[in-house]
Amino acid sequence: MFKFVKGHMETIAGVEIFPIISLLIFFLFFVGLFWWVFTAKKDYIKNMEEIPLESEKDQLL
Template structure:
């Protein structure tokens, strides 16, 4: 079974680019995420972190 898959994958032209693209997407996503975390305003983070503790959302129920 593995031999069949390996031979089948080798027959596809240009397949070697897909792992590179997925690695780049993964890397870029986490670089952007880290950049956002380090540049986020402290007031915004404090406001969002207090949302679960806020009791003023009683009108939703």
């Protein structure tokens, strides 16, 4: 199966850029997520933590 895919991929011009782009997108996503986690306001995090614990009556008010 891999030989079949590899054979077709070798015939595509410029195919070597796709793994680089994929790695760059992966890296930038997690760097952005890491940055957001450390810069998020503590009040916002605390509010998000308590959402599952609120009762339906509290949400209607």
